[in-house]
Amino acid sequence: MWEEYLFANSVEHALELLARYEGQAQLIAGGTDLVLQSQRGQCPATVMVDITRIPGLNRIEERDGFILIGAQVTHAQIAASALIRDKAPILAMACSQVGGPQTRNAGTLVGNVVNAQPAADGATALFVLDAELEVATQEGRRWEPIAHVYRGVGICTINACREMVTAVRFKPLANACGCSYQRLARRKALTLPTLVVAVALEMLGDTIKAARIAIGPVAPTPYRATDAEAYLVGKKAEEAVFAEAGQLAAAKARPRDSLIRGSSEYRTAMVGVLVRRALGEAAQECHRRG
């Protein structure tokens, strides 16, 4: 358990503390996952380095063609952000579905990514947005695509005992883009999803120009349904096409049987259903926006 709880006052300070404790210290933001993991003995660190008081990491802004979200930004702030609702509605939709209001008030999007749980709403939307993470180390900073940092269930290549994700960035979605976020869960709130499908669709008249489909948690990490995406380009936006895309997307699902989340068979079938539904909704949204 924890022997010390420290507040970092800058990114450099946080990294310095991590280095000083040589693997015994770990970064903490909202703590909504970490506190429980630690109580269950799943977090060996004994020193917590809290990053929520570092100035400048609480912003959501548009800069140089990207939208940037700082490491302290909570799910509640993203769900309420006019900028995100306008330019990346899929992320606002996803963040508004996490846990309950209290969890959304404390838990951060970046923390959600670093924890790398497959049942992560925010992270699945970030897959749609082809987001990148800014990783700070004592040697310098680098950007990493989100798909690179997920290595498996709960395994993130970013080591919170050594390095720090300071921000996430992505390009805004095109104005005419329609989004849909479909979430299957046992209740409407306070529960992890059995399945989520996040879709962003661009159309030219009745024809699909581009589609992005991200799916979780039916494989060790969220994934993009690239076969379905490729199939959709140039097709007419209609039910039969959406259903076919759903089949293609379901072929890539590898859910485990779970007493709580449902059988593998059921969840695979539902991938097809939710992809079809999401595409239909996104297409309608395109018409409304266009």
Added chain:
Amino acid sequence: MQTLEMNVNGSDVRVEIHPDETLAQVLRDRLGLIGTKIACGEGECGACTVLLDGVAVTSCITPAMKAQGRRVMTIEGLSEDTELHVIQQAFVDSTASQCGYCTPGFIMATKALLDANPNPTREDIMRGISGNLCRCTGYYQIVDAVALAAKRLAEEGRK
């Protein structure tokens, strides 16, 4: 041990705690504020809801040290002496409490909701209390209580 200095219900307090104690533990076991309940202890039921700088959080998964230098409000901070707060009275009048274990959490979630949105729709109310579970009432009375509290607070404001 580490020193935690915070303001609880308007009073500055200073306590020595283990760094891994949760805010709920400190409030209950060190400060005797047992109005805050721990039910699931996993951030899944909202029974332990308190306000941290005015924002509703589940204190059972909030490291107590996060309250360093900040304002915490618990259910005990709502009422004045023996007089119930409008929200508490609305819960009583709507029979929104049976075993009562979830009630302080619902009331603090309601406080946060009405502070941010004094005139909520029924839909807003259901969303506002969606982080709280009740195994007894079936929620209808609770939603009524929140609506009643909003109405009475608005009337009070007009006076």
